[in-house]
Amino acid sequence: MIEVNEFISLDESEIQESFVRSSGPGGQNVNKVSSAVQLRFDARHSPSLPNDVAIRLMKLAGSRLTQDGVIVIVAQNHRSQPRNREEALARLVDLIRQASVTQKRRRPTKPTKASKEKRLESKGKRSTIKAARRSKPIAD
Template sequence: MIRINDEIALDDSEIEESFIRASGPGGQNVNKVSSAVQLRFDARRSRALPDAVAVRLMRLAGSKLTQDGVIVITAQRFRDQTRNRADALERLVALIQEALVPPTPRRATRPTLASKKRRLEGKAKRSGVKAMRGSVKLD
């Protein structure tokens, strides 16, 4: 069980890990060892997440989300597999914790009288500047 917070915990069976070869420098080691981790989590079908959290999570995942609603996180920052596994899991937990916080609703506000006056004065000033650009008429 992977604890997200006091109420939510993910079952280990919901997370699928596969090990791939990491790209980048590393010499002979990078060609032989599959140290990078590709973590897959099906956010759409997860029983542990409430629907609202799952929707926010899928929106937050962005390019990490597949068409099927699976979040794919690739970790290859470290040279060994165990640290990359921990890194991928931490990133998933952080993403879910961010999705747990509901967005604050926007409250509609009205502009103040002073701001309306400033806006109109600015428009009148600009209008005057543009009116002065016209061609000069000699009497």
């Protein structure tokens, strides 16, 4: 079991890993060893995630989400396969942690009486400044 937070833990069977050749650092080793990790997690059908967390996770995933609701994370920053595996898993866990936090609802507020008066006063001052700039009509 992979511990995400105190309420959510993932079963390791829900995550599929495949290894591909990396385009990152590694010299000639890059051409021989499949060190990049492609991690797949089915967010839409995961029994470990509550429905609201899964919906927020799919929104957060953005371009990493397929049409089937599968999140694909590719890690190829390191030369070794185990470090890339750790990084990909850490990124997935971090994404799920972010999705598990609910945003506070914004409660719209009305402007105070003082702020309304201040706004009207500044409008009046601006109006008098602009009125003073106008040319006076020529008397015949």
